[in-house]
Amino acid sequence: MPPQMTLSAITLDCPDPRALAAFYQQxxxxxxxxxxxxxxAGLTREDxxxxxxxxxxxxxxxxxxxPTVPQQLHxxxxxxxxxxxxxxxxxxGAGKPDHQPHEERWRVLTDPAGHPFCIVRG
Structure with a gap:
């Protein structure tokens, strides 16, 4: 059965869209x-x-x-x-929280608007 949906966008709330887009673009x-x-503001991938x-x-x-203000996604x-x-x-301009659950395998960072994201050894 073919997929019913195709992911086309992920959108993050923030105070300054252009500044956050510039961070992720860099x-x-x-x-x-x-x-x-x-x-x-948005960034696009080739697909x-x-x-x-x-x-x-x-x-x-x-x-x-x-969890006072949940991450909701990362x-x-x-x-x-x-x-x-x-x-x-x-x-x-990323931040690095003190809590790092598996620092040898991935790192949790925060973007300039405070959203957590992970970098994973690929």
Whole structure:
């Protein structure tokens, strides 16, 4: 049976869509979505998948690992070298929470808007 749905976009709430898109563009090399603006910015992959960032007034960043403000979702990115990727992402403005459940296999970082994401040895 063919799939009933195809994933076309993942969208994160944030206070500044253009700034968050710039962070992820520098981190991933994805291309800016042509319809990006002050309220929504996106990045596209060659296969058409969009990572979107939408403006939300009074955005409250997740408080991972504390569930007071749940993360609700997180993105994972494969990398060749965990230490090298982590250093580069921290230079771009990522944060690194103290709690690292399996630091030898993956690292949990936060983007500039506070969303947790993982880098995984690929």
């Amino acid at each position: 981190a991933t090399g994805l291309e800016p979505h042509p319809e990006s603006n002050a309220d929504f 058409g998948l969009v990572i979107g960032f939408q403006r939300v007034d009074d955005h409250r960043p997740p408080s991972w690992p504390d 993105l994972c990115f494969d990398v060749m070298d965990l230490d090298e990727a982590e250093a580069r992402l921290l230079e771009l």
